[in-house]
Amino acid sequence: MTFEDPISQPESPQVSLSLFGHGLDLESTLSSGQAFSWKRSDDGRWRGWIDRRPCLVWSQGDALRVVGSGITREVVTHYFGLDLPVREIFASFPNDPWLEKARAFAPGLRLLRQEPWETLCNFICSSLKQIVQIEQINHELRRAFGDKVWPGLHSFPDASRLALATETKLRACRLGFRARHLFVAARQVASSEVSLDRIATLPTDEAREQLMRIQGVGEKVANCILLFAYGRNEAFPIDVWVERVLRRLYFHGNQRVKHERLVSFAETHFGPYRGYAQQFLFHWIRKDPKALPPEKPAVPRTRKKTTTKPDAGTPEEP
DNA sequence: ACCCAGGACTGAT
DNA sequence: ATCAGTCATGGG
Numbered sequence: 001m002t003f004e005d006p007i008s009q010p011e012s013p014q015v016s017l018s019l020f021g022h023g024l025d026l027e028s029t030l031s032s033g034q035a036f037s038w039k040r041s042d043d044g045r046w047r048g049w050i051d052r053r054p055c056l057v058w059s060q061g062d063a064l065r066v067v068g069s070g071i072t073r074e075v076v077t078h079y080f081g082l083d084l085p086v087r088e089i090f091a092s093f094p095n096d097p098w099l100e101k102a103r104a105f106a107p108g109l110r111l112l113r114q115e116p117w118e119t120l121c122n123f124i125c126s127s128l129k130q131i132v133q134i135e136q137i138n139h140e141l142r143r144a145f146g147d148k149v150w151p152g153l154h155s156f157p158d159a160s161r162l163a164l165a166t167e168t169k170l171r172a173c174r175l176g177f178r179a180r181h182l183f184v185a186a187r188q189v190a191s192s193e194v195s196l197d198r199i200a201t202l203p204t205d206e207a208r209e210q211l212m213r214i215q216g217v218g219e220k221v222a223n224c225i226l227l228f229a230y231g232r233n234e235a236f237p238i239d240v241w242v243e244r245v246l247r248r249l250y251f252h253g254n255q256r257v258k259h260e261r262l263v264s265f266a267e268t269h270f271g272p273y274r275g276y277a278q279q280f281l282f283h284w285i286r287k288d289p290k291a292l293p294p295e296k297p298a299v300p301r302t303r304k305k306t307t308t309k310p311d312a313g314t315p316e317e318p
Numbered sequence: 319a320c321c322c323a324g325g326a327c328t329g330a331t
Numbered sequence: 332a333t334c335a336g337t338c339a340t341g342g343g
Contacts, residue, residue, distance in 0.1 A: 033324060127325035133341065134324080176339030181326080218326050239324035282324075 006150050007047070007056045007068050015073045017064045022086055025108020026059055029080075032109055032283040033131045034228040036122050036138045037156070049156070050079045051115055054149055078113055081231070086110070089233070089273045098249050099270070099277055101291075102284035109283055111276055112228060116196045117189065118156045119229035124185055124216040125178050126224070133174070140173035162186035181216025188214055204232045227275040235275045236266045242278060245285045248292055 006012065030038040030046055038048035045058040053075070055068025066076050077083055093099055118138075125137045138156070145157035145165060162170075163186040170179040188194050194214055199207045204226060211222040226235035238246070243262060250265065251257045270277040285291050 123324075124326095126323090128323055128338085129325095129340080130323045130342065136341090171339090174340065176341095177326095177337090178339080180338095216326065220325060224324070237324070240322085241324065286324090 006153075007054055009069075012067055012069050013071050014065065014067045015071055015076055016060075017066075017073060017076060017082060019059065019062050019064050019082075022082055022110075023108050024059070024064060024080055024082070024110050025106065026057065026064075028106035028109040028283060029112065032106070032279060033286070034112055034224075034279065035114060036131070036135045037118075037142070049115075051075050052155065054153060054155075081110055081113060089276055092271045092273055093277055094269055094271060096269075098245075099280065102277075102280040105284045105288055105291075106280065109280060111231070111233065111279060113231045114229045115156075116199070116225065116229040117159055119225050120185065120189070120196070120211075120214070120217070121156070121162075121182060123221040123224045123228075124181050124214075125175060126221065127178065127216075129178075137174055144169065144173055159186045159189035163190040178216065184215035185217070200230055204234060207232070208235075223275075227279075233273045233275045236263075236270070236278050237275075238262060238266070238278075239282070241285050242282055245281050245292070 026046055027040075030040075030048070035048070038046050040046050043058075045056055047054075047056055049055065050057075050066070050068070050071065053068050053070040055066050055071050057064070057066050059065070064076070064080065064082075090103070093103075121141065122134060122138060126134050129137070141162075142154035142156055145161050146154035147157075148154055162182065165183065165186070167179050167183050170183055173179075175182060189196060194210055199210050202210065207226060207230065208219075208222045211217050211225055212219065217225070220237050220239060223235040223237035226232040227237060238259070243259070246262045246266065247253060247255070247257060250269070251262075266274055266278070
């Protein structure tokens with residue numbers, strides 16, 4: 001960071017919030033696949049954006065410190081969910097040894113409430129991409145279409161800006177087949193065919209319906225947006241990793257268990273804050289190489305008339 | 319070379 | 332209603 005950096009200007013507001021009783025950990029929170037534009041600098045501080053404001057974030061003792069133009073306590077509190085009753089949330093979790101292991105792996109992992117439009121774009125771009133590639137795409141979109149706030153610091157382009165782009169220029173940002181989706185989505189949002197502001201006022205099921213009218217947004221992506229932008233902790237996105245961990249740990253690896261069964265299992269098993277549980281499981285299964293126990297050897301199919309009774313969803317013992 | 323990645327969409331049964 | 336094929340691109 002140099003002295004010219006707008007983030008470190010003396011007049012940039014600084015806020016310091018107590019994390020007592022909350023326990024937020026920036027490392028696991030910002031690298032858990034919900035946000036894609038945070039970068040950690042050498043001194044352990046994080047550069048990124050909160051509600052379209054560039055800022056610098058770090059933790060110091062029991063305090064969370066943020067510096068950036070236009071930053072207020074309210075904005076930071078909302079973004080990091082410091083107003084949420086985390087103790088109550090965790091108390092609502094089921095007595096589940098796997099979820100306990102996942103929580104123990106990253107106790108300070110917290111859900112963010114990010115800006116809906118950028119979150120929508122990030123997850124339209126997420127399909128069949130690895131997290132590092134989504135970060136790369138986010139960076140390319142900023143550099144190609146955003147406003148230059150400072151050299152090397154570009155805002156994320158709003159919907160009307162992307163709606164004026166061309167699909168070819170979007171493809172240059174390594175978007176592949178997602179370029180068309182993002183282009184159509186930008187026009188749908190810019191024209192208010194779908195209102196991201198109105199979605200915030202709707203019940204979760206109706207909000208999900210509206211989101212799924214957007215090109216490139218299916219059930220999974222819609223749930224990610226509900227969970228990571230709109231703070232709907234009951235949204236439970238099931239990607240390939242979560243599908244894997246649910247099937248392996250709660251259905252004995254039974255490949256015949258259908259996706260819809262996993263959906264309804266998650267709804268009833270993990271409680272009203274199941275989206276939170278989902279993020280612990282996702283982060284754990286991806287980052288801990290020995291998270292999953294070895295698969296049992298495949299049992300050869302007997303030629304018995306299998307009255308296939310799928311497992312009732314009782315967790316295996318870890 | 320091969321398989322996989324925080325899937326969605328289309329068209330055929 | 333379910334189901335396979337297809338869609339680009341880069342990491343390991």
